[in-house]
Amino acid sequence: MTGRRLTSLLAYVTTAAAGASLLTGCGVLPGATGGSREPVTVMTWAPDQTRATNMPGMPAMAQTYARWVNSQGGIDGHELRVLTCNEQNTGAGAAACARRAAREGAVAVVGSYSQNGSAFLGPLEAAGIPYIGGYGISEDEFTSSLSYPVNGGQASLIAGHGIQLAESCRRVSLVRPDTVAGDRLPDLLNSGLRKASHRSAVDIPAVEDAGEYTEQAGRARDKAGADNGCVTAVLGERTQTFFDSFRRLPAEGKNGGSGRKSDPVRISSVLGSVAQPVIDRTGGAHSPFEGAYVTGWYPEASDKSWAPMRKVIQEHAFADNRVDPADAGVQTTWIAYTVLKSVVEALDKDRITPDQIIHALDRGARVDTGGLTPSLRWKYEDLLGAPGLTRVVNHQVTFQVVRQGRLVAEKPGFVDVGETVLTAP
Template sequence: MRSTRTRRATAFVVLTLAVATACAQPGASPERVATPAAPSDPLLGPADPATGDTVRVGLFNVEDNPQADLSSTGDAAEAAAAYANEHLGGLDGHRIEVVRCADKIDPQSATACAEEFVRAGVVAVVAGQPTTSDAVLPTTVGAGIPWVGSSPLSPSEIASEDAFFFGSGAVGLLGAYAQYSHDVGYDNVTIYGVESPQVLGLVGTIGRSIFARAGVGMQVVGVPAGGDATARVEEGLADDPDAVLVIAERSACQSVLAALHTLDAPQTRLLGTGCVDQGIIGALGESAIDNAVVFAVGDPSGDHPEAQVYRTVMQQYAPDAEPTGLTTLGYVSMLGFIRAVNSVGLPDGGEVSGEQVAGALREARDVPRPLGNSSTFSCDRSHLAPQLVQATICTSEVLYTTYTAGLPGRYDKIDVGPIYGG
């Protein structure tokens, strides 16, 4: 369906113009997704329903687990697919059916998800925010199914040439932390990382190398996923660092922020988006993140057309989902995947295969990045550390903002490519 490329590009231009002139809106399974928006909705652009054969796309994301439930991240991914089916012509004309399988933080159930994806004949697996990718990716990639997302973290994700990411994830976050620390003149920092082999291994290898390159001293302190982190946080403050950095999911981040608040630590906090969802702010109060610098895959709160589209998509297709924090990762992962494939197109005729989708991804260039404030991404090469990362990280830009009174300010961009030697 390569003939649809011009129609898709025109649709995106019309959408952008429609959003720019419209009023801004406020900020597990298919039944979580609401009734599609009316075709005439000016923020979503004109109706362009998918009319071709259905293609299945896998969705793997942490949910249905008492330790962590990021169902909103999965809901945002499904919302993006529903939006594309009604307004972007689906996946190059094909209607998208999402096959959603929960990452229950259990390798055995993750292996079952891998088998389900292969059995269902998905053409790609979209990673929301998983923790057991290593139990899924080798099987799906081995079956010719590409892996796509916005937050690479696990060894299998970073080491796979068939993985594509529309955000730079923890790798980019480390680079952004290091570059920012260098730029503002920090001499030494403490990184609090959730006690996970993936996180601590990444920080201990790539992190140490990047901070050394930036000329900033750093120490790593592991913190539990839940419970009281005060003792560990106090340990990390013993050398009086200039700033504290956090790489953790929601529960661990809340524990670290609570401890920092209790200890009245004066250090600037450098955080990821998982630390600033409304649940954490509601539990700890605005002062716990006041003046924190937050690094993100995108800007969901501003007046840019991309942010307005995001808020409207969430209102229309996933109104019960929490739109802040890690929720944006699901949206960026799914919509980035759809835009990348649609920018290149798929061959006419026959069933769509994972190999065809991977080929389109490898050709995608200068694609508008969801929530990227006019940034683009290109997957024709990896933009970060090719000597360290085999996956294709399609952008080296990270957005960041400072929170005041519980709200983000204007987002700026930082390019972490140079610090990785890119």
């Protein structure tokens, strides 16, 4: 073979190989048929490395999900591309993430966390991008027509927690953030307490990102009292800080002096403020949370319904310790991506657009989450319609308790709190 012919052949082989590489980068996946389907780009955001609540596991779970689904040939032949963004626990940060989602062609924002709903929903609505399965910390998520929540948010948790506490607590103190979102919590807790003809809780606002809570802890204990009193704290990531201050309080005798080894006040919280990773970090069976009541959205982390998620994490998280299967943010992200996958598969289109996803969800696409939630559907007749919470379709919660360092079911199955939420002021 002449030198010129050999050079030409090598050039052809190199060009062909480069072309194949480019095609793979554009979304031709193992198991995909023909490679004609365009990638699906979405975004997942959450705050990270801030002084308030951080949720790094949610973007990490989104990336893990993408690695898994793409190893299976994508979603109905579409490569899933996940953009992540640090929302920074600020309105400006949330708005910046939303604008970036629009700029980079995201067809949905999926499984994200932000307290700044009013800041991010405006840009998403202007761009026509749906918000699927947000964590539920912002009430704006439950009013926007482009929001498709997978849980009942803080409202369902707090109302349900009132029902849970009413069965065991004579008096209740509530320590909650001194924020706009926190201002609604006392009414919601009291709506659950009143369902059992219980007296209202004592409301104790607290700075969300304080370094210690000795003053609030002392007041909460005093108001709850030693006779079957309960102290509940809903401070997100700072809940651990609060209960650390709480357990350091000096014991009080009958006349105010020391003399009692410990107070029989029961502590409690909701999922997200207390979760299995927090219990593990603070001593497991010797944690200050031992015996605590906890209200959650989903089955306890050891429930068999979580087995598919656990398998994906084990095989595709690559020892990323941010992806904890017992974390409520990770769990919510898994469910949110389950919704996305179900809708994209049902559409069966070569190109997926935000409008197609919105239309499918509004027209009644039903999503089976494998027992992690009730069947989800967002048609008008499925919406709860409570003031400020019109978009709630899942108003079920679970009652859990910490026993021997593990969050386990206090009562089997789900508890419907829709009627209780509707009666809250």
